Amino acid sequence: MSTSEVLDTVPEFENLWREIRRFPVRVQVEEWARFYGARWPELFVKQTESYRSSRVSWRRVAETRVFPNLPARWSRIVAARRSLRSVIPSVDARVRARLGFRHPVVHILHVGIGCGAGWATKYGGRPAILYGLENAAELGWTGSPRLAAHVAHELAHLAHSDLRERAGRGGLERVRGAYGQLYVEGFATRMEAEGLGRSRSGGSERDIGWSRWCRDHEGELASRFLGTVRRHRSVRRFFGSWYQVGGHVETGYWLGERVIRSWESSRTLREIATLPQRSIRVLVGESLRAGRWRTGAARPDNV
Numbered sequence: 001m002s003t004s005e006v007l008d009t010v011p012e013f014e015n016l017w018r019e020i021r022r023f024p025v026r027v028q029v030e031e032w033a034r035f036y037g038a039r040w041p042e043l044f045v046k047q048t049e050s051y052r053s054s055r056v057s058w059r060r061v062a063e064t065r066v067f068p069n070l071p072a073r074w075s076r077i078v079a080a081r082r083s084l085r086s087v088i089p090s091v092d093a094r095v096r097a098r099l100g101f102r103h104p105v106v107h108i109l110h111v112g113i114g115c116g117a118g119w120a121t122k123y124g125g126r127p128a129i130l131y132g133l134e135n136a137a138e139l140g141w142t143g144s145p146r147l148a149a150h151v152a153h154e155l156a157h158l159a160h161s162d163l164r165e166r167a168g169r170g171g172l173e174r175v176r177g178a179y180g181q182l183y184v185e186g187f188a189t190r191m192e193a194e195g196l197g198r199s200r201s202g203g204s205e206r207d208i209g210w211s212r213w214c215r216d217h218e219g220e221l222a223s224r225f226l227g228t229v230r231r232h233r234s235v236r237r238f239f240g241s242w243y244q245v246g247g248h249v250e251t252g253y254w255l256g257e258r259v260i261r262s263w264e265s266s267r268t269l270r271e272i273a274t275l276p277q278r279s280i281r282v283l284v285g286e287s288l289r290a291g292r293w294r295t296g297a298a299r300p301d302n303v
Helices: 010-020 025-039 041-052 058-099 133-139 144-166 177-196 208-216 218-230 251-263 269-273 277-290
Strands: 005-008 106-110 119-123 126-132
Touching: 005 058, 010 025, 010 058, 010 106, 025 041, 025 058, 041 058, 041 119, 058 106, 058 133, 058 144, 058 177, 119 144, 126 133, 126 144, 144 177, 144 269, 177 218, 177 251, 177 269, 177 277, 208 218, 208 251, 218 251, 218 277, 251 277
Parallel strands: 005 106, 106 126
Antiparallel strands: 119 126
């Protein structure tokens, strides 16, 4: 299995940040754009295009949600970077071997504009994970255990996409809609545990209070998700770190994992990973409406 690599842009950006941190926010954003646009243009374009495709101004988000908070969060950015550098090599090797994903991965650490703490994608034509340390700092993800689970989650997305491509289903970009998002994130959350050889996923380790609340409100979460879909509204509040359900963020990861686990008594993980799009829509809807949560006894070599 080829070795993955780490592209760490943070030290260079930190040098720039020391010079501009007392400048007006608008100027900071311009300097950020000039810096990343010149040094790592593909990384810059991926982030800005993600906002343009959603018809959102990336500058407005950067100037109102991201850069005003960087000074207070910089120590957490440094801590998150340190933890990621320490866990990526071992987690990458272990998870890729366990999930049978043999392609080397480019792990890119950067300070971005709020596109997410992790983004499984391609960079330079290769499988890659973009780690937005501004989002990791916002979430308080600075410790090695939490970030190891985070790395495993994003690697699971890459492995899942590869499995679907090899099965003739196309990559994860072919899995669309709200039910598709719940399935994709639920599967990756489930595979955090499988990849790290744990009995529980990293999602349930984020915070004891978060886990307990999600467990106690499973039925309510399912009903809210179904209601949101029926009203044709965005389900981002179940996944985005800037949105909440019942005072808690990212509850969709918990709900999605529970749906995936409920299928394991009748399907292998490989079968779950390669379900057709139509089956995903039907099964997720049925599971949410039924609310019968059963944990199957999946085997690691089923993936």
